[in-house]
Amino acid sequence: MSTESEVITRIENGVGRITLNRPKAIHALNRAMCETMIEALLAWRADDAVQSVLIDHAGERGFCAGGDIRMIAESGAGDASEAKAFFKAEYQLNHLMFVYPKPITAVVDGIVMGGGVGISEPADVCIATERTTYAMPETGIGLFPDVGGGWFLPRLPGQTGVWLALTGARLKAADTVALGIHTHFVASEAVEALKVDLLAAPADPKAVADYAAGDAGPSPLASHREAIDRLFAFDTVEEIVAALQAEGSEWAQKQLDILKTKSPQSLKVSLRQIRTGATLTDFADNMAMEYALGGRVVQTHDFQEGVRAVIIDKDNAPQWSPAELSSVSEAQIEALFAPLPAGEAWKPLIG
DSSP states (O other): OOTTSSEEEEEETTEEEEEEOOGGGTTOBOHHHHHHHHHHHHHHHTOTTOOEEEEEESSSSEEEOOBOHHHHHHHHTTTOHHHHHHHHHHHHHHHHHHTOSSOEEEEEOSEEETHHHHTTTTOSEEEEOTTOEEEOOGGGGTOOOOTTHHHHGGGSSTTHHHHHHHHOOOBOHHHHHHHTSSSEEOOGGGHHHHHHHHHHSTTOHHHHHHHHOOOOOOOGGGGGHHHHHHHTOOSSHHHHHHHHHHHOOHHHHHHHHHHTTSOHHHHHHHHHHHHHHHHOSOHHHHHHHHHHHHHHHTTSHHHHHHHIIIIISOOOOOOOSSOSGGGSOHHHHHHHHOOOOTTTSOOOSOO
């Protein structure tokens, strides 16, 4: 077992263990990391020595801050072939976890965003701590909540998934557990003991987590749930904005101010992605939609500009184009969502 690897995989006492090990980048995923995880999961699928899988991370800073956005942007500035290869592997990993025949446990102690959400949401048991910060912040960089967001977000209670996708809101464990994003709350100081218990009872991680789980506390979001479900229920971003304006509350104004900082194109793409994902019956169909979308969106002005503003220059002053919602045409959105030709379409590794 090499501690130099960006992902460490091994079998311990009936548990297939995957540890993200790129702490300086908060374990941001690259293609090689995804392929390492796929290789291990495929090997363990039919291995009787593995009863369940545990995914966690090294270091203190967080579980996984997302994907390797710089690489994706550099690739998108060209022919996007490297970005597409990354998305293909990443989405195959997401889908493999989703259909995996053995229970998967993810411990998301710290930051879990973007690509980190993609490799924890499909887990049967997903454990948050008081250090957990969950978000899908993609509209702030001209992207959309991919890695299965089109499937998971519309299946959250009410319109909370739409609100999370459009605003990029950051949630702590009290909210993520209340919404069912994460299944259990365990204090960070008890995580190591929990892992020992999981290794002692590899066949039933849920029972172990149920026993160890504590109370994450009251959900701060609860008082806004009615407003979210009412104001984010529309099928166009313009109607959501109009509803927020008409509401006139301090909270509604804060949401409006947040939406004004996001890419208008990304807002429209994300809403359509979620409304479409809600109608699908197969997770693989959602991933195929997101793959077609991702390969195109990374080549757009707004993604390149969002990465420049937030990640490269860090001036946090992106110049979106179009700058207004009304200037993002239905035809532009249709073109981004068009299915790929059969030979280029995304396919899962296993049915």
